[in-house]
Amino acid sequence: xxxMPVIIFGAxxxxxxxxxxxxxxxxxxxxxxxxxxxxxxxxxxxPPLSGMAVMGQRVYASSGCIYCHSQQVRQVGYGxxxxxxxxARPTVARDYMRQNPAFLGTMRTGPDLSNIGAxxxxxxxxxxxxxxxxxxxxxxxxxxxRYLYRLQKIEGQRSANAIDLLPPDAPxxxxxxxxxxxxxxxxxxxxxxxxxxxxxxxxxxxQ
Amino acid sequence: xxxxxxxxxxxxxxxxSGSTLAAFYWAAKTGQFRxxxxxxxxxxxxxxxxxxxTDAFADKTADRPLRRGATALKS
Amino acid sequence: xxxxxxxxxTTTPAMDKAERARIDESTRVPVLLFFxxxxxxxxxxxxxxxxxSFKLNAPHLLDQWGWLTFGRVRPAHLNAVAYGWAxxxxxxxxxxxxxxxxxxxxxxxKLLICAAIFWNIGVLVGIGGILSxxxxxxxxxxxxxxxxxxxxVAFGLIAVxxxxxxxxxxxxxxYVSQWYLLAAFLWFPWLYSTANILLNFEPIQGGAQxxxxxxxxxxxxxxxxxxxxxxxxxxxxxxxxxxxxxxYYLSILGFWSLALFYSWNGMHHLIGGPFxxxxxxxxxxxxxxxxxxxITTAINHHMTVRGNFGALKWSPTLRFIVFGAMCYTLASLxxxxxxxxxxxxxxxxxxxxxxxxxxGLYAFFxxxxxxxxxxxxxxxxGWEWPSARLIRWHFWLVAIGIGxxxxxxxxxxxxxxxxxxxPGITFMATLDYTKPWLLLRSGSGILLTxxxxxxxxxxxxxxxxxxxxxxxxTLFGTDEVRQPESIIP
Numbered sequence: 216x217x218x219m220p221v222i223i224f225g226a227x228x229x230x231x232x233x234x235x236x237x238x239x240x241x242x243x244x245x246x247x248x249x250x251x252x253x254x255x256x257x258x259x260x261x262p263p264l265s266g267m268a269v270m271g272q273r274v275y276a277s278s279g280c281i282y283c284h285s286q287q288v289r290q291v292g293y294g295x296x297x298x299x300x301x302x303a304r305p306t307v308a309r310d311y312m313r314q315n316p317a318f319l320g321t322m323r324t325g326p327d328l329s330n331i332g333a334x335x336x337x338x339x340x341x342x343x344x345x346x347x348x349x350x351x352x353x354x355x356x357x358x359x360x361r362y363l364y365r366l367q368k369i370e371g372q373r374s375a376n377a378i379d380l381l382p383p384d385a386p387x388x389x390x391x392x393x394x395x396x397x398x399x400x401x402x403x404x405x406x407x408x409x410x411x412x413x414x415x416x417x418x419x420x421x422q
Numbered sequence: 423x424x425x426x427x428x429x430x431x432x433x434x435x436x437x438x439s440g441s442t443l444a445a446f447y448w449a450a451k452t453g454q455f456r457x458x459x460x461x462x463x464x465x466x467x468x469x470x471x472x473x474x475x476t477d478a479f480a481d482k483t484a485d486r487p488l489r490r491g492a493t494a495l496k497s
Numbered sequence: 498x499x500x501x502x503x504x505x506x507t508t509t510p511a512m513d514k515a516e517r518a519r520i521d522e523s524t525r526v527p528v529l530l531f532f533x534x535x536x537x538x539x540x541x542x543x544x545x546x547x548x549x550s551f552k553l554n555a556p557h558l559l560d561q562w563g564w565l566t567f568g569r570v571r572p573a574h575l576n577a578v579a580y581g582w583a584x585x586x587x588x589x590x591x592x593x594x595x596x597x598x599x600x601x602x603x604x605x606x607k608l609l610i611c612a613a614i615f616w617n618i619g620v621l622v623g624i625g626g627i628l629s630x631x632x633x634x635x636x637x638x639x640x641x642x643x644x645x646x647x648x649x650v651a652f653g654l655i656a657v658x659x660x661x662x663x664x665x666x667x668x669x670x671x672y673v674s675q676w677y678l679l680a681a682f683l684w685f686p687w688l689y690s691t692a693n694i695l696l697n698f699e700p701i702q703g704g705a706q707x708x709x710x711x712x713x714x715x716x717x718x719x720x721x722x723x724x725x726x727x728x729x730x731x732x733x734x735x736x737x738x739x740x741x742x743x744x745y746y747l748s749i750l751g752f753w754s755l756a757l758f759y760s761w762n763g764m765h766h767l768i769g770g771p772f773x774x775x776x777x778x779x780x781x782x783x784x785x786x787x788x789x790x791x792i793t794t795a796i797n798h799h800m801t802v803r804g805n806f807g808a809l810k811w812s813p814t815l816r817f818i819v820f821g822a823m824c825y826t827l828a829s830l831x832x833x834x835x836x837x838x839x840x841x842x843x844x845x846x847x848x849x850x851x852x853x854x855x856x857g858l859y860a861f862f863x864x865x866x867x868x869x870x871x872x873x874x875x876x877x878x879g880w881e882w883p884s885a886r887l888i889r890w891h892f893w894l895v896a897i898g899i900g901x902x903x904x905x906x907x908x909x910x911x912x913x914x915x916x917x918x919x920p921g922i923t924f925m926a927t928l929d930y931t932k933p934w935l936l937l938r939s940g941s942g943i944l945l946t947x948x949x950x951x952x953x954x955x956x957x958x959x960x961x962x963x964x965x966x967x968x969x970x971t972l973f974g975t976d977e978v979r980q981p982e983s984i985i986p
Contacts, residue, residue, distance in 0.1 A: 233760035237712040246705030276634035279568020293769030298920035307771045311703035316635045319707050323846035354925045358556045362563035461670040462745035469510035474739045477812040479885040
């Protein structure tokens with residue numbers, strides 16, 4: 216019976232250590248990054264986001280994209296992320312320093328988005344895909360985000376940012392589909408997702 | 423703003439560890455770790471003693487007889 | 498002073514019965530408030546679940562409305578069942594257990610009534626916030642700050658109540674269930690506030706958020722839900738059978754080894770992710786060490802029931818609780834395996850994880866909550882469950898439902914994971930592997946929802962005191978002791 220107090224004391228200490236190891240330590244080690252500045256070019260990595268992309272992060276959060284998409288390219292030996300072309304190198308903690316919240320994600324009902332801006336650099340593609348994902352990617356079960364767009368009558372000339380859609384979602388004659396500000400912000404954010412900049416702690420793995 | 427985070431985290435840590443230590447000390451002092459077999463019986467009383475079941479479906483057959491071969495209740 | 502005296506030899510059975518009835522009656526308002534809210538959120542959470550599941554089968558479903566997009570309905574489901582159903586039911590069960598184990602009528606019920614109100618407003622406002630686009634998009638912590646604050650206030654009130662209640666309890670032994678409950682009440686506000694401060698109120702940099710997120714997420718399961726579930730199992734299994742716990746020493750050992758190892762597990766959600774290797778390794782090791790509390794508990798429960806599995810035929814409480822306790826072992830062992838990196842490579846990011854989550858939170862925790870509510874509610878209301886048939890339907894619908902769901906998601910997830918590992922298989926092809934299993938999951942969801950509706954009907958009928966009057970609040974059936982089967986001592 217006298218071992219019991221020892222067990223309890225040990226339990227308490229370990230619980231305390233877990234707090235230090237998984238909460239306090241990460242704050243100090245992974246929560247105070249500054250960006251890396253390349254000596255020769257002056258490039259800042261990770262690059263700061265445009266204002267629209269920052270707003271786009273909020274739309275990403277508000278729409279719950281993390282429940283189908285991850286944003287972490289895993290290391291060599293942990294899955295086929297690199298072989299699938301989801302990134303030139305694994306992602307590291309500093310890559311997330313500008314993200315709030317960090318969109319690591321835990322499901323891959325859809326592909327990893329860490330570098331979607333590099334894979335799909337076209338704004339038009341993103342708008343079309345958000346509106347009609349099953350048409351752009353046959354077999355996809357991604358829902359349509361049509362609620363981020365407006366169907367409106369064309370007045371005079373077609374709007375500059377009206378998007379092209381394939382049937383069956385193409386607007387009827389005289390009408391156009393125009394993204395709301397939220398849709399444009401979201402796409403600006405998606406285009407910004409490109410972590411192929413080099414970081415000293417994350418060298419590109421040999422091919 | 424960072425200072426507030428540190429203060430709250432430190433305060434939480436002290437409160438949590440302090441209360442755990444206090445709980446453990448109290449338990450050892452009041453003999454919670456002795457005589458554990460009796461402790462396991464503490465949920466029974468004279469009306470619901472060891473050997474008595476305390477739950478059943480309220481079926482149409484409310485007065486079902488004991489099954490064949492069942493032994494009598496222990497007191 | 499002995500810590501072991503139970504009831505002095507001066508009390509008679511009649512006195513003990515009256516005392517117990519008095520204690521039960523004192524818990525009525527807070528317990529029924531929490532149980533009532535729990536049933537409401539169970540139904541709401543089930544509807545959100547069905548919607549989310551159907552949307553994965555038919556993505557066009559209701560897609561014109563932003564507030565119902567999958568990315569909002571899915572966290573609405575999680576929060577409704579985790580904070581709405583599971584936590585409310587858990588608190589209700591815990592309150593009743595505390596009163597019984599303190600052997601004292603419930604004091605300061607106004608604190609608890611306040612807590613129940615804050616809790617429900619918080620959950621309602623939080624889910625409304627998620628659906629309208631204010632989700633924080635951090636798993637398990639999606640509630641916007643205006644909602645999580647209310648939950649924290651409610652938690653605080655409950656923790657204060659628990660400490661006061663414990664302080665004024667009858668002297669004597671502190672039963673193992675009370676260790677678990679007090680620990681849960683003290684651990685959880687601390688977990689919740691720390692995580693919310695560091696992620697939602699004064700967010701730390703993105704690179705560190707994952708660690709805090711999953712320190713919280715996993716500890717919410719292991720240091721909030723698990724202790725409440727185990728506290729209930731440790732009380733009801735011996736209480737229903739009339740047999741003390743097989744090895745009381747093992748049960749205390751199980752509690753402290755849970756506290757010892759569980760809290761380091763969090764990083765096993767992030768294996769392969771952008772975190773220092775030592776953090777992840779520590780979590781893997783801690784996950785392996787979980788064998789100790791899990792096997793300890795499994796042995797204890799099994800040896801307590803051993804020889805009396807026939808009791809599952811006539812006790813609704815025992816049926817649900819033994820089912821739940823067995824699934825605790827299953828879910829925990831599965832979780833330990835999932836933390837092994839070579840297996841984690843396959844299961845990470847797949848529906849396998851979702852299946853595991855439901856094995857834990859539903860097949861273990863929710864079933865134990867059902868069993869507990871079946872025992873507690875009649876004793877608190879002073880009326881019996883009106884229909885044994887409804888109880889049986891409830892049990893079989895949800896038992897089969899959760900069984901099918903877990904199997905479907907496990908198999909679908911494994912196929913998905915194996916396919917994902919092969920870069921030669923296109924991403925779209927990995928999706929095709931999952932589709933039939935997601936359809937099966939929707940079917941199982943329908944079974945579960947019907948089971949919940951039946952439970953809600955039962956519960957309502959009981960509250961309304963429908964049916965013919967049966968015996969007093971402490972025994973089912975007649976006043977005589979009934980023993981459909983012998984109890985092997």
